Amino acid sequence: MSSGYISEELRERVRQHAQDRCGYCLSPQKYVLGRLEIEHIIPLAYGGTNEEENLWLSCRLCNSYKGTQVRARDPITGRSTKLFNPRTQRWSRHFRWSPDGTRVIGYTVCGRATVIALQMNNLIAVTVRQQWELAGWHPPVDLP
Template sequence: MPVSQLTRRLVRERANRYCEYCHADERWQFIRFTIDHIRPQSAGGSDKADNLALACRNCNERRGNRMTGRDPDSGEMVVLFNPRSQLWSDHFVWDTTRLRIVGQTPSGRATVVLLDLNDDRHDGDVIRIRQRDLLDGYHPPQDDPVLPDESPG
């Protein structure tokens, strides 16, 4: 049974229309974001709101049905970021340019790598999109943490 329209609306509103992984803003995209099963249905995940996240198509497709990824610092397999049980700001920050997401924890780093959150190699070019959104005042979300600028001066 597909996720109900009411539940879809709740998930979208709860996320304030941001992808819960890369924090892209759905309002400025060309296609609606998808509803992601945090614990995939293939692993017994439900269609209940507490197992669902709003995700842009890139994040949803790249995550697929995986719940773990490799932390590039330690090489260990770790559980990916879970937007229902963890805060984005505990695991990620924006770099000083506000264009690249930096993982701050093993879970955050593994999620950045697996979902390729800073992809600048494909036609979608998220960095270019973020640059445009930054110039237009839509990016990053107001409450997201940013690394401090360490330049002299």
């Protein structure tokens, strides 16, 4: 297991690769209060590393709800599945925006399980997205 140190150069590469937005809910840095966090896709507690391929950007809400989870249960099929990996999977393959642009809709087993596990439609997130939508900032059009 690696230590907690992640160099500034590596942080910047991850930030650029992630296009300065949360890999889960797609919240852009320019609209989020506080710095987006470097998150471990596989948590250090489960043998994850500080190598670039295990790091991505996450907003505080998504990262705190994810915690050390690596799997979750799909609410429709009941199947346990790996959570969405923003580094290796395409967001648009697993998620859609609700018609009003305020809720993330899981489109696959992985997507549905991730939406539930990360509580991606919690009251705070939906309220903020409503305001972003009114300002014309949401939903993003350049989906990964």
